[in-house]
Amino acid sequence: MPPAEASAIVPPALVGPSDVAYPAGATGEALVMLELEVDVAGAVAGARVVEGGEPFAGAALEAARGFRFSPATRSGTPLRARIRFAITFRPPPADESDELDGPGARGTGGGVGAPPGPRRAPAPPAAPAEVRVRAQRSPPGASGMSRAEVRQLPGAFGDPFRAIEMLPGVTPIASGVPYFFVRGAPPGNIGYFLDGVRVPYLYHVGLGPSVVHPGLIERVDLYSGGYPARYGRFAGGVVAGETAPPRPELHGEANLRLFDAGALVEAPFAGGRGAALVGGRYSYTAAAISLLAPEVELDYRDYQARASYELGPRDRLTLFAFGAYDLVAERENGVRKILFGAEFYRADLRYDHRFGEATNLRTAVTLGFDQTRIPDRRNAQDRSAAARVELTHPVDQGLLLRAGADVAVDDYSIDFVGYTAPFDEDARRLREQLPPRTDLALGARADLVWRPRPGVELVPGLRADLFRSGGAGAVAVDPRVAATLAISPRARVVHTLGLAHQPPSFVAPVPALSVGGLRGGLQRTAQASAGVDLDLPADLSATATAFKSVFFNMTDALGTGDRSVDDSALAAPARSLGSAYGLELFVRRRLTSRLGGFATYTLSRSLRAVGREKFPSSFDRTHVLNLALAYDLGRRWRAGGRFVVYTGFPRFENDAPGGPPPGPGGLAFRPLDPPRQPAFYRLDLRLEKRWQVTQTRWWSIVVEVLNTTLNKEIIENEPIGPVTIPSVGFEAGF
Numbered sequence: 001m002p003p004a005e006a007s008a009i010v011p012p013a014l015v016g017p018s019d020v021a022y023p024a025g026a027t028g029e030a031l032v033m034l035e036l037e038v039d040v041a042g043a044v045a046g047a048r049v050v051e052g053g054e055p056f057a058g059a060a061l062e063a064a065r066g067f068r069f070s071p072a073t074r075s076g077t078p079l080r081a082r083i084r085f086a087i088t089f090r091p092p093p094a095d096e097s098d099e100l101d102g103p104g105a106r107g108t109g110g111g112v113g114a115p116p117g118p119r120r121a122p123a124p125p126a127a128p129a130e131v132r133v134r135a136q137r138s139p140p141g142a143s144g145m146s147r148a149e150v151r152q153l154p155g156a157f158g159d160p161f162r163a164i165e166m167l168p169g170v171t172p173i174a175s176g177v178p179y180f181f182v183r184g185a186p187p188g189n190i191g192y193f194l195d196g197v198r199v200p201y202l203y204h205v206g207l208g209p210s211v212v213h214p215g216l217i218e219r220v221d222l223y224s225g226g227y228p229a230r231y232g233r234f235a236g237g238v239v240a241g242e243t244a245p246p247r248p249e250l251h252g253e254a255n256l257r258l259f260d261a262g263a264l265v266e267a268p269f270a271g272g273r274g275a276a277l278v279g280g281r282y283s284y285t286a287a288a289i290s291l292l293a294p295e296v297e298l299d300y301r302d303y304q305a306r307a308s309y310e311l312g313p314r315d316r317l318t319l320f321a322f323g324a325y326d327l328v329a330e331r332e333n334g335v336r337k338i339l340f341g342a343e344f345y346r347a348d349l350r351y352d353h354r355f356g357e358a359t360n361l362r363t364a365v366t367l368g369f370d371q372t373r374i375p376d377r378r379n380a381q382d383r384s385a386a387a388r389v390e391l392t393h394p395v396d397q398g399l400l401l402r403a404g405a406d407v408a409v410d411d412y413s414i415d416f417v418g419y420t421a422p423f424d425e426d427a428r429r430l431r432e433q434l435p436p437r438t439d440l441a442l443g444a445r446a447d448l449v450w451r452p453r454p455g456v457e458l459v460p461g462l463r464a465d466l467f468r469s470g471g472a473g474a475v476a477v478d479p480r481v482a483a484t485l486a487i488s489p490r491a492r493v494v495h496t497l498g499l500a501h502q503p504p505s506f507v508a509p510v511p512a513l514s515v516g517g518l519r520g521g522l523q524r525t526a527q528a529s530a531g532v533d534l535d536l537p538a539d540l541s542a543t544a545t546a547f548k549s550v551f552f553n554m555t556d557a558l559g560t561g562d563r564s565v566d567d568s569a570l571a572a573p574a575r576s577l578g579s580a581y582g583l584e585l586f587v588r589r590r591l592t593s594r595l596g597g598f599a600t601y602t603l604s605r606s607l608r609a610v611g612r613e614k615f616p617s618s619f620d621r622t623h624v625l626n627l628a629l630a631y632d633l634g635r636r637w638r639a640g641g642r643f644v645v646y647t648g649f650p651r652f653e654n655d656a657p658g659g660p661p662p663g664p665g666g667l668a669f670r671p672l673d674p675p676r677q678p679a680f681y682r683l684d685l686r687l688e689k690r691w692q693v694t695q696t697r698w699w700s701i702v703v704e705v706l707n708t709t710l711n712k713e714i715i716e717n718e719p720i721g722p723v724t725i726p727s728v729g730f731e732a733g734f
Contacts, residue, residue, distance in 0.1 A: 012038045012069035012081055020063045021539075021593050022089055023055040024152075024632035030089045030695065032060040040078040040358050040394040041451055042069040048245050050084065053696030054733060058148045059592060060087045071397075078397045080358030140459065140482035140494050142240075143167045143543075143586060144221035147214060152591040152630040154642040155684030155706045157727060158255075160220040161202050161210035164239055166626045168584035168600045169224040169547070172646070173558075173619060175682060175713050176706060176723040178203035179508050181619050183224050183549050184580025184606035185236025185525065186556045188505035193231060194241045195320065196388065197348050198408075200370055200511040202239065204300035204326050205340070206285060207725055208260070211302045211324035213279040215253045215264040218244040224584075225527030225549055226480055226496030229445035229461035230390075230404065235502035235525040235551070243320075246275035246308045251696075253733035258726065259285045264304070274309035297329040297336070314354040321347045341373035344511045362390040370511035379415040382512035384408065395448075403446040410439045412514060437517065439503075440468040447480070455486025467503055470517030476501030490535040494545070500525045504555045515555060520575050524552040531584075542587040551578035559617040560608050561652070561670075578617065580606040591640075597629040615670035616650045622676075623647045636690040641683060648677030648714060677714045682707040699732035 032052030039045040047064045049057045064085065072081035144167070145153070147160050156162040164180070165172050171181040179187040192199045194212060202210050223231065223238040231238045252265030264279030280303035302324040310316050323345035329338045350364035368384040388406035395401050413436045447461025459482040467474045480498035487493055501522045504515035531545030554576045582604025589596045602624040606617040623646060630640035652670050685708050690700040706725040713720045 010073045012042065012072045012083055015042065015068045015070055020087060020089075021059065021590065022091060023059045024592060024594050024638060026055050026089070027091060027636075027692065029091070030056040032056050032087045032089070034060060034064050034085045034087065035082060036064060036067070036085050037080065037082050038069045038071060039080050039400070040071050041398060041400060041449070042071045044069075045080070046245060048247060050248070053694070054698060055692075056087075056089050059089075062146050062148050062592070063087075078358075078394070080394075140457070140484050140496060142221040142223045142227070143169075144219060145591075146219050147217050149591040149596075150214075150220075152596065152638065152640060152686075153628060154630075154640045154686035154704065155644075157209060157257075157704060157706075158702075158731075159209045159214050160217045161212070161239070161241065164202075164220065164222055166598075166600060166628070166642075166644075167222050168543075168545070168586045168602050169237075169582075169604075170222070171602070171604070171606075171619060171621045171624055174715060174720060174723075175644075175680060175711075176207045176725065178207070181559075181606065181617070182222070182237035183527070183547055183582075184551070184559075184578060184604070184617065184620075185549065186505075186554075186558050186619075187508040188555070188558075189234055189236030189502060189523065189525075190509070191231060191234035191236070191238045192241075192509065193238065194322070195243055195348070196230070196364075196390070197320075197346055197366055198386075199346065200344050201324075201342070201509045204283070204302070204324065205328055205342075206283075206298045206300070207723065208283065208285075208300050208326075209281065212241065212322065213262055213264050213281060213302070213304055216243050216277070216279055216304055216306075218242050225525075225529055225547060226482060226498035227500075228402075228459070228482075229447040229463040229478075229480055230402065232443055232445065232463045232465055232476075232478060232500070233441060233502055235500045235505075235523040235554075243306075246277070246306070248272045248275065251734060253731065255729055255731045257729035259283055260300075266306075270309065274307065276308075277304070277306040279304045295331050297327065297331065300324070300326045316352045318350045318352070319347070320350070321345075338373050342371070342511050344368065344370040358392075358394045360390075360392045362388075364388050364390075372511045372513055380512040381413050381415065382514070383411045383413075398451040398453075400449040401446065402449065403444075405444040407443075408441045410514075412437050412439065412512065435470070435517070437470050439514075440466075442466045455492070457484040459483070465501065467518060467522070469503065470519075472518040474501075474503075474518050474522050476522055484533075492533040493531070494533055494543075495530045497528045498526075500527065507557050520555075521553055523554050526550045526552075536587075538589070539593065540587065540589050543585070545584045545586075546582070547584065548581040549579065551576075551580075554578050554608075556608065556617075558619060559606070560610055561618040574610060577609040578607060580604060580617075591628070591630045594632040595629070596631075598626070599628075600624075600626045613670060615652075615672060616674065618652075619649055621646045621649065630686075636692070638688045638690070640686045643681070643683055645679065645681035647679045649716075650674040651677050651717070677717070680711060680713045681709070682711050683709045697732075697734045699730070702729045702731060703727070704729070 030052060033050040035048050035050050036044050037046035044065050044067050047061055049061055071078040145163050150156050150160045150163045151158045153163055164170060169183045173179050182190055192202050204211060220241045223240065225237060227238045247266055248268050250267045254263040260281050260283040262281035266275055266277040268275050281301060283300045285298050304322040306320045308316060308318040325343040328340045329336050346366060346368045348364055348366045350362055353361050355361065366386040370382040372380045386406065386408040388404060390404040393401045443463060443465040445463035447459055450458045461480045463478040465476045478499045478501060482496045485493045501524055503518060503522060504520060506513045506515055527549045529545050529547040531543055534542045536542055556576055559578065560576050582602060585601040588598035606620040608615060608617050625645050626642065628642040630638065632638050652674055684706050686704045688700055688702045690698060692698050704727045707723060710722040710724055712722050
């Protein structure tokens with residue numbers, strides 16, 4: 001860089017004090033060097049560890065994403081920059097050991113605020129400065145937890161996606177079951193994304209973990225409504241997971257539990273210009289179950305592989321492949337009968353290019369294969385291909401444009417293994433319900449992140465989608481807007497408003513099972529929320545959000561209790577209207593603190609209307625409460641507990657054994673205020689002992705139990721369970 005040009009550059013400067021908590025269970029001093037990418041608005045757009053080991057590296061990385069800077073400038077023009085930033089951790093003094101948290105870490109910022117270029121040695125740190133960093137905030141309208149927090153959460157088994165059911169606005173179908181309603185929207189209307197790639201389901205069978213190794217996940221956010229224009233084609237909420245960026249050093253982790261084992265390792269190559277990662281999990285549940293029930297077979301496994309390479313200072317090529325397999329079967333007279341089998345595979349090739357100082361362009365192509373095996377030797381399959389383009393461009397200081405376009409093609413088919421007679425009634429009916437077809441979805445979107453002044457952020461957006469299926473077509477135009485307004489240094493008002501469309505959906509996310517065509521048109525949802533976000537003393541934060549969602553033309557067989565649906569649950573259910581409204585509360589103190597925890601509470605009402613009848617959704621719960629605490633006992637012992645309680649579902653007369661038969665349309669009369677099933681509660685516990693072998697190597701033993709109270713849940717007047725999952729695990733990392 002010419003000297004004159006370099007002299008015109010002003011590097012980013014840290015704005016305001018914040019907190020970095022000394023990691024629970026850690027000892028001694030440590031230095032963590034980070035590489036931060038600061039965007040034109042002064043936010044940290046990317047962060048990675050250059051030097052330092054766990055648990056300090058994870059704590060520093062999580063905290064750094066909440067840093068706020070004055071952006072780098074060149075001749076007064078804001079630009080994106082990469083800087084090196086050092087954080088020094090010092091243990092709390094002995095006389096302060098009775099405080100909730102140790103003193104904040106001391107950080108020193110260094111580096112050159114120049115545009116991205118070839119790798120350079122870290123610049124000498126500047127004079128020490130006190131740095132107090134708060135945890136990363138979720139985007140407007142979203143709630144979520146980082147992996148570092150989820151690891152301390154009882155009942156989540158260290159799995160970031162497992163924490164979704166504990167967030168406000170989420171109504172579980174049943175304890176431990178990985179399907180849920182979000183602000184009244186049914187499971188089939190909830191979209192799952194990983195790095196922007198659509199995936200059919202998140203959890204393994206048998207109350208298993210998520211289908212992605214937790215070591216790969218950096219953060220998971222739940223958009224309960226009014227989500228960004230980047231996400232579309234789902235008329236409910238969106239669960240968005242983001243993987244951790246490639247790291248320039250060899251690292252890995254492994255775990256061994258009662259029901260599965262997993263490992264992940266990543267290594268650099270080509271002098272640090274590239275990084276290769278491989279990970280996965282395998283369940284030996286089938287072997288354990290066979291000891292108690294030899295006729296039952298339950299199995300799952302997953303894999304992830306990623307290779308990333310810097311083609312140049314501004315170009316990176318990444319291939320990310322992942323997949324999962326699940327099976328439930330039984331053996332009778334030596335013959336294996338598949339009750340349920342599901343699998344999916346994805347290969348995503350992405351090319352990232354940076355134009356100028358801060359404009360990023362990603363082009364990606366994704367190939368996929370989904371399959372679900374259902375009883376009577378029938379296999380539903382979906383072969384898919386998708387492509388997307390994503391652009392991020394700073395239009396001006398405080399104004400960021402995010403735009404993109406994508407196309408997806410799904411080829412659905414069904415195999416009849418063993419069926420040869422064309423007049424077979426089962427095969428004929430199934431072909432009618434799931435006809436072979438090719439679906440096309442083409443979309444374009446754009447939104448603006450406008451920060452006219454500090455503390456004010458407006459995000460107006462628009463998404464348009466074209467759908468083709470079974471010879472029919474439909475167009476959807478979805479405007480959205482989110483706004484954040486700081487009314488004081490510790491209080492912000494957050495609003496979201498949006499419209500979303502979706503083709504007819506299956507009752508729950510299942511690979512390759514999709515209601516055929518566009519019969520009856522698109523589902524539509526109008527979503528609105530308004531809330532306040534507060535920073536409280538003692539590192540507490542709180543949000544209170546009121547929401548209202550209105551559903552049109554829904555295919556919600558679960559919520560309406562539609563008895564006309566065929567036993568195979570593959571037919572398109574009757575359309576319905578619906579609404580949901582309520583209040584959500586979320587109070588939290590980082591679970592990585594010496595004493596951390598959270599409380600989430602959802603007060604809601606979800607209604608459905610079919611014809612002239614209006615009644616509560618079959619899965620409406622008025623109250624859902626989660627309370628969690630995690631505490632550092634000292635000497636690297638850490639304990640935690642979580643209490644869950646929610647009210648029961650509505651109890652309608654035709655749900656009871658021997659009750660009146662359903663009327664026309666499969667529905668009997670349902671009152672607006674029916675009696676309820678009994679409430680349910682459970683207690684989850686977690687205990688961990690950790691050993692720090694070296695600065696970067698550690699291992700631990702974790703004992704965790706979901707539903708230690710052995711409570712049973714009443715579903716449709718029948719006791720279920722107790723659903724109790726014990727786990728004793730060994731974990732290690734380097």
